[in-house]
Amino acid sequence: MVSTPTLAKAFDMLDHDLRRLHSSETVNLQTLAADARAVLLVNTASQCGFTGQFEGLEALHQAYAERGLKVIGFSSDSFNQETDEASAAETCFVNFGVTFDMMATIPVRGADAHPLFAELARQSRAPRWNFNKYLVNPDGEVVEVFGATTGPESAKLKAAIEGLL
Template sequence: MRIPVRWSAPRRCAPVAALAACLFAAGTAAAQAPSAPPALPADGVAAAACPAILQHTFPRLQDEKPQSLCQYAGKVVLVVNTASFCGFTPQYKGLEALDSKYRSRGLVVLGFPSNDFSQESGSNKEIADFCESTFGVKFPMFAKSSVRGANANPLFKQLALASGTTPKWNFYKYLIGRDGKVVQAWSSMTAPDESAFVKVIESQLAAGS
């Protein structure tokens, strides 16, 4: 008895030459495809464009969300350590006036509350509320941290190294130029509206603008 055999059509195989041509075309297309652009950090500034002194992230004062300082690359940056219960606390008003007047020209004031001199005991929210309600502060401020000694935050460690001086009291001031280099440091005695101080800021704003 003959057993029937099920027959199926053979699969069609591509000719060797056609297959080789296909593989070559695919490889050529892959080689010619543009590479993906380098990923940018959340603030949209490439690390290479951000000077080392600004390559830090700190929690914001008002909501404690992380914020990169790289967004201030290319600006003239005035960094100040602040406190709510100090004889120099009224300088908040002058600092806000500076930031408001020169913001469009590229200045930004950055405030860093600190209890290093035992004059900033409040919580971040309490500090934020005080600054806004008492002096109308709108310039960026960051969560309370140490600004001197072994526990200083990394920005103030770099500022001390670059300027050769650490904050001796609240409202010490450091100016960073558009190129990311520390220009000068001033003591708490220097008022934000002092003419010599303002002239240095204006000269830095004019440079590279």
């Protein structure tokens, strides 16, 4: 029999309060993922050659949210590909119609990496570029990491998601 983590233990690694992108609202990531069966964490940038992946990430969100996937994006300037938050928000919400949760800009690698991304790096690897995708199970374990060149439409990524749902 497979055990299901209790809500108090589910997604412990997400127990961080972060501000939403271009907003004064702060949310707890663990609370956002409370009903999820899998979480896809993505470091993003609005001025990157991979910015078009917002469209595919939104498609994943639309396709799998009701089955238990939570997509959370993290604006980051760790690779000098982000502008100000207003421009990042316009890229996400206006240009690509993003409805999944987007968090305000945070560092995702190096000594100043946000503790969530430090934990992701400890379990797997630090982001090598923008649009790294970390698939996490409710036990807070990184199941698989997909780099920037693996797009959201990838059959391998979708199979990994479906494996958790």
